[in-house]
Structure formats: C-alpha cells, structure tokens
Amino acid sequence: MIKVAFQGERGAFSEIAAKKYFNKAIEVLPSYSFLEVFTKVKRGTADFGIIPIENTLYGSVFETYDLLLKYSLSITGELNLQINHHLMAIKKYSLNEIKKVYSHPQALGQCSNFLRELKNANIFPAYDTAGSAIISREEKLEPTAAIASAEAAKVYNLKIIRRNIQNNRQNYTRFLIISKGKSIRKTNNPKSSICFELKSIPGALFKALSVFALREIDLVKIESRPIPQKPFQYVFYADLVGSLENAKINLALKNLGEIAINIKKFGTYESGKTFIS
C-alpha cells in the first residue's frame, strides 16, 4: 500500500485531500510539521507527501513554498479541496446544551456567524481542527463540541450536530503531491511548476514573463519569496499550463536563462480537480 505523509493529526483536511487524490486505500502518515513531511518523502519513509500551497481566503503557504525550494523533490500532482466545517461532539447535543467549542482560530473565524447562535458556549482556540475533535471527545465534564472535518468525525467517532457552518463557502485549499520520483507523465491537462531568480537588469520580471507570453504559454500563478542572503531580492515561483516536455515550453525556459538564474523545475503534473471535503 502506498504511504502518504501529511502535516497534522488523523482527520486533518490534508488527510482528506490525500484520500480524494489517490482514490484507493492508502497508508496515511500523520506528521508534526511540514518539514517532517518533506523529510519522510526524502528518506523514503513515505512514497508521497501532500502539502497545502495556497488557500483562497488566506493566500499562499510560505513555509511549503520555501521547503519546495530547499528539498529537491518533484511535484507529481495537485488538487483543490473545498473546506467544509462541521460542528461535532460525542452526542447529538442541541445547540443550547453546548458549553464549550474548540477549533483552530482560523476555523473559528470562518464560522463566526454560526457561533453567535450558540448562546451558552464559550469558544476556545485549539492547535488544529482535528486536535479539537480529540479534545471534544476527551472532555467529559461539560458538553463540548469541536469544529472540524467530516473525516475527523469519522476517525474520532463523533456525531455531526450541524453541517457546513462556515460563513463563506468559497474556501478552497490547493494541495500539491510531492515525491522523490520523476514527475513527467502523460496527461491531457498538464501543468508545470518552476522557480527562478531574476538577474539585476531593468524590467527583469516583465522580461521573464514575456518569454512565456510571447509563446502564448499561460502563467496561472506567480508567487515571490525573499532570498535570505540577498535583501530585497526574490525567488519567483510560477505555474504554467503545459508540460516541461513540450517544445515551446523548453524554448521559453532556454530564453528565461538569459534573464534569470537558478532556474529550477519542480515537474509536470495533471491540472488539479476540485473535491468537496
């Protein structure tokens, strides 16, 4: 069975993303940090890692961007997961019975409208959503609920009291699949990720983008990160529509070499499908 490492406890949204993506029985390896996910894949303890790279409400996940550059792993896939939050507890309490609610601060913020309906509950932050499910399971003194994923309810055997309690349904996280293996494979919807540093020439970013635009290569995302040893200089990450085996993209990257240095190819993978959590 293939082994997939993710950051978080059992029932985390990353685990749901892994199960949706692989769509078969997998062995999931919960990990304490993103760094641990990369290390497990690098060492071969895991066949794949799954990492969040951006969220449509909060933006890019800087830590995973930086780790992509630091570790020489390939990106072999991606998916978008709609993030749905549910209220859960060991019993189907009525809303007025609930005395405590735990969840990650971001999830609490995302469910703020619903939380105002809970007249008798105190709200507490927790380290992560799946962790809050564990807390609600273990707290025996008072009716205690958690805001977490449907998967967390299943893993920790909790009853879902109310589904989809987030203020905004337009909440998606994009995940990447990373592995040690080579990424390029046949697909009808190839997407590729690269990063590069610009040379110190005028209009360098414009010129870098022009090597793609002039060849009608679509650039779907661009992100910049600082270079620690070069103050106010940046590494640019770009996602392109097309395969790194495509002749036009190869010419574009050759052209990019005139404007940029340290060009790195993370790989080609199938453009991400969207799943509901």
Place this chain on the structure above:
Amino acid sequence: MIKVAFQGERGAFSEIAAKKYFNKAIEVLPSYSFLEVFTKVKRGTADFGIIPIENTLYGSVFETYDLLLKYSLSITGELNLQINHHLMAIKKYSLNEIKKVYSHPQALGQCSNFLRELKNANIFPAYDTAGSAIISREEKLEPTAAIASAEAAKVYNLKIIRRNIQNNRQNYTRFLIISKGKSIRKTNNPKSSICFELKSIPGALFKALSVFALREIDLVKIESRPIPQKPFQYVFYADLVGSLENAKINLALKNLGEIAINIKKFGTYESGKTFIS
C-alpha cells in the same frame, strides 16, 4: 507633538522605526494589533501609523497588505530597518549564570547559534520581543534574560549582556508610514504604490507589467493576495519608481485600466532610507 501608532509593546522594532523615520520627538501609541493601528489613524487618534510590510528573511506581511486595501489610507513614507537582537537582563549576568531566556519564536530562531553557548539556560517563547524584556524584568526567582531591541533595554532599564547575537546580519524589515492625509509631496526619490485586479484575459499579468516596462517605469516589488469572493483570483500590489503626478506614470495607469479593474493608488512617498536598529 505628532502621534504615531504602532503594533506591539513599548520598545518594539516598530517604535524604533518610527523614531528613526520622524527623527524628532514623537508621541508613540503602542497598539494591540495591526487592525488597531489602522483604526487609530482612520479615526484621527493617531496622525500616522507605522506598519511592517516585508522582512528580508520571512517575506511579506500579509495582514498589513490586506489592511492597506481595506482601509482607504495613504502611504506617506517608508524606511528599512536592520533588525539587531541583543541579550539583556536586569543585571550583567555571565552567560553561564543565565537560567532562562525569553523572546519571540522568530527572534529565538534568528539567534539559534548564539543560544547554544548558553549551557545552563532554558529557552521560552514569548508573545513579542519587547514583551520578553518585560518578563525578564519581572522574573525575580532566577537569572532571566530576554532577546530584544536596544530600545527595549532602554525602555525597561535592562543591561545589554551581548550585542548583535543574530545568526544572519542580513535581516531588514521594510516599514510603511500611513496617514489619512494626501501623500504626494516633492521629493527627489519618489516611489509609488498601487494595487489592481486583473481582467480575465490571456497573459493579463504580462500585459499589466508591460504598461510600465514599455514606458521604462521600474517596478521594484510585486505581491499578490487572494480575493476571498473570487477563488484563485488575486489582487496585485506593485511598487513603482516615480511619482503618481508624473505624466508617464499617469499614462501607464490609464493604459492599465484596459487590462485591470479596481485600480487603487496608495500614494507617492520618498524612497526608503536604511537605518540600523
């Protein structure tokens, strides 16, 4: 005396930045959050706010970028501050005497090499660097040090035991000065900040950058942030060399209107000087 709001306790790096920037007696208004800084300026409780926008090790400060867009305030200045960390305590303890060290986790990380020299100390995270200075002052049971700014040592009357203990000296934070007033003023080194959303047309980012590149307007920084109601669409923030009153820049922005929507001008200000904290 002009009033300047900043996020953090007295002695925070933002306070140092404010004092260096205004270079005269100012009244500083410590604030709990960035949101509070923006609110104070908006309501007129403060004449100016000072906010970190990017750090050369950690990257952009998303929260302040998002607040810039949300509040209609002008950017009236900027500066870069070199971040220097010092070890301090109520007495000039020897390194071996120290039993506890407090600081913000980022500062602890930045001083990890030096911390290995403290053989007898336990390391504890604190809410911020200036807050750790307060803790070291109040802890009477054991020799307790803090890692914080020179200003914090002054404010809380602590002795500096060791200066400049960070691993990497290339640590700069760029701060912006915000106010309700109009920003444009005469300067020899004007810089301007804008933001915009791209229309859904192919190669939109390339085309947006081309309106500047074709007129030889230098773009020194570009940052993107997600638009919560439009999944996988972004607001782009750009810093340009030149004034918003400059004819070429005006033509470029008119041109940008064909490619982008919701163009917002944050103002023109003098390009930032670099100060040592």
